[in-house]
Amino acid sequence: MSSKVNIKGILKAHISTLYDAKSAKVDDDEKKLDPWDVFWFFIFPGVVVTFLFLFIDLKHDKIINAISISLSIFVGLLLNLLVLISAQLKKETRESLKQKNPSITDKDLELQLKKNxxxxxxxxxxxxxxxIAVLSLVVVFIGYILSEIYIPGISIKASLIPNFLVYYLYLNLLLTLFMILKRTYLILESEFK
Incomplete structure (x- = not known):
């Protein structure tokens, strides 16, 4: 795969944020994955979606339509947020912060490092x-194509697998958006102190 479209680095960076924040230090490069975070972000959506598919008769067409509209809106909003956050990124170390402001206290230094x-x-x-939002839209498109294809001898709709994936990715996205909201709140809260 071309390095221009390889997303492995982004996926690794996201997964590396799923650690126990209470026990990890800012300078610690070897943070351990929190099993509960892995459960809530990757396993829980699968369990919920499996339950929905097995026990609830969903009107997939209407739900998928609503999901695809909201995903389209999320992509635009998230791209704007990404631009805003990139303006805040600073590659500052303990030493560079002390050099900029020699009178900075250790507590303020730690707070600034945590914020960064x-x-x-x-x-x-x-x-x-x-x-995830773009991938979900691609899966919605594939599901739409599969729903239009009749496969003789198969009694279930071919679009059920893409629908399952869309629901799973959407729930994963919603949980990740809550994490983004909480982190944004913490960053802004530190500015008001």
Whole structure:
């Protein structure tokens, strides 16, 4: 795959944000994945969507239509947010912050480092969300094509698998948006203190 469209780095950066923030330090490069975060962001959506498909008769066409409209809006909004966040990104180290402001206290220094790290993580989460939203729209399109194809001998609609994927990706996206909202709140809250 061309390096221009390779998204592995974005996916790795997003997954690396799923760590236990209480036990990790800002300078720690080897943060451990939090099993609960992995559960909530990757396993829980699969369980919920499986339950929906097995026990609830959904009107997929209307739901998929609403999801695709909201995903289109999310992509535009997230791209704008990504531009705003990129303006806030600063590659500052402990030493560069002390050099800029020699009278900075250790507490303020730690707060600034945490804020900068949180902005970097937020950038990764927003980038991941854009990928998920675009991928979901592609799956919606594939599902639409499959729903128009009749396959003899198959009693289920061929679009059920894409529909399952769209619901899963959409729930994953919603959970990630809550994480983005919380991180944005924490960054802005630190500005008001």
């Amino acid at each position: 790290y949180l902005i970097k993580e937020l950038y990764s989460n927003i980038s991941y969300s854009i990928i």
